[in-house]
Amino acid sequence: MRRTAALLSIHGGAGGRSSIPSALADVLVCPLSKRPLRYCEASGDLVSDGVGVAFPVVDGIPCLVPKDGKLLDKHQDKPGDPSTGDSSG
């Protein structure tokens, strides 16, 4: 979570249009796995690595309805955090 917040605040500091305030980023998690989300600066999406789904941020509002999510194909190549992956129950 700390990692997510740090990444998000960096982006927020740049003043991007679709950035999310860190106060909000701190409490948002993936709606499916309840795991922290990673902000992808290239696509401007919030990515849930465990599930391999990207949620869009439209006009500064994160859309975390499961049906809005896009499945990522190259999730396997992502340097995921193995410790969070293993603790899934």
Add this chain to the structure above:
Amino acid sequence: MASSAAAARRLHFLRRHVYLLPKPHFSYSSAADVLDDGGGGGRVEIFDRDLKRRHRDRAAWAMRESDGFVDAVAENLLDRLEDCRKAFPSALCLGGSAGAVRRLLRGRGGIEKLIMMDMSTDMVRKWRESENAAAGGPETHFVVGDEEFLPIKESSQDLIVNCLGLHWTNDLPGAMIQCKLALKPDGLFLAAILGGETLKELRIACTIAQMEREGGISPRMSPLAQVRDAGNLLTRAGFTLPGVDVDQYTVKYNNGAKKGYSLSDRSYLPVNVWVIYMTGWREHPSQQKAKRRGSATISFGDIQKQFGPSEN
């Protein structure tokens, strides 16, 4: 080895949740429908959440600036915050009339950070626009999300207010459990749902009309929770100190267009609405609670021997 295990786990996870994601992304969606064995067994989708979302989009532009009924419910719900000595710095506001809740908050509950969530992007945009117009109030953030899949971190909120939203969820206990988990210990959950004999007149009218025309009846309206269900739901979701109460409202609709009918002395149609208010807390050691069953160390027999009238 580890990566293949992770892949297998991910596949299993996706199969469990495959029905949540847009179909075209899945090549094995038909197989996954058959594989609905984990967690999703016996799911009954009463409400079409996609349709509900479109309803909310429509409501975003159709709704008035303020609505008497919705304001009354929101006011009643927020009034409970004044009964608490505790302050709630972080709050999450959900449900059909979250906009009214925010408007009527007026500093109650000591809220510093407010997150407002709805399924409809249009609704959330509308809230944000009205937020920009009205300066003051707590720092507010906006999220598009589904109550059935709450995207809020565990133990992060002091208060969750769900005003007139939960009666549209398919999995009401699940939605409430997610709210409970998102609350910090000693956090407060406030909810208002429609229930009881809401729209009784319309139910009766639909039933009679359909009996007459089709010789049988089918459900025409949302199933609603009863008052006793609300208490059970709170307990089942694991809230402590549960409280439930009911208010009845009569909303009067203008019946001007129906003047041709002989039945109308009245110029309005009365509609009964029951609102069930639910209050619950997340467990905390400081709260009073009953001892666990079987935790007594002294038997009643011994008490009888010690204090009861001696038989000899």
